[in-house]
Amino acid sequence: MIKKLAFKKVLFLCLFSLLFACRPTDVIEVGYELEVFVTDAADMGVEGASVTLYATAEDFRTDANPVRKEVTNRRGYVIFKGLDLKIFQYYVSVERGGENNWEDKTQIIFARLEQQSHTLKVKIKSSIANTIAGRYEKRWRQVNKLINNTPDNSCFSRQVHAFRRDWFVKIFAGSGCPNAGLEVSGDVWAVTSDNRGIIRGTPGGASERRLTILELTDRRLVYSETLSSNFSIIETFEAVD
Secondary structure (H helix, E strand, O other), X not given: OHHHHHHHHHHHHHHHHHHHHOOOOXXXXXXXXXXXXXXXXXXXXXXXXXEEEEOOHHHHHHOOOOOEEEEOOOOOEEEEEEEOOOOOXXXXXXXXXXXXXXXXXXXXXXXXXXXXXXXXXEEOEOOHHHHHHOOOEEEEEEEXXXXXXXXXXXXXXXXXXXXXXXXXXXXEOOOOOOOOOOEEEEEEXXXXXXXXXXXXXXXXXXXXXXXXXXXEOOOXXXXXXXXXXXXXXXXXXXXXX
């Protein structure tokens, strides 16, 4: 009888130990911790902003291979935990609606291995460059061109213009035209100092064109050029998916 009780006691202790050994434990995230604080132009925290980390500038540019993605809380903060200790830098993309930080290409470098907690402040904004060039390059198809209110239906008015963040514009022949889809020319561009238009061609050079923006959304771009009191051009573009 005593032996049976002793056996049951040992069995109970074994089962009890096994039960606790199998209990799920909290996952300890080992790695860098990055806190990102997102603000608007008024330096106020932005809720609901999408924050994405990339390991390389190329991944940031092409929106490829995101490492992690989170959304800011109501105070504008988001925390990434357990970031790979083998990756010492990240490129950070932040966007909400038409506002983002793409013009700045924010980069965080974990320079000190012993410092595993880092804080980064990122300001987002809307701008002409953000809308026209996107993250790195955005293509616009010319759908209409008026010269003194008369439609120009030539192939020169059906081209695709690729505006880039490096301030170059690549121009491709339009559908139904010779060399369709191929790059046929290019120029440079800039935003005017009054932030109301863009400059095509080298500023101050013979090719310079000063264009007033009449309409600009994520999907539509309309600008005008007045060369004299009796000669004007209005060009309309639609974003290419």
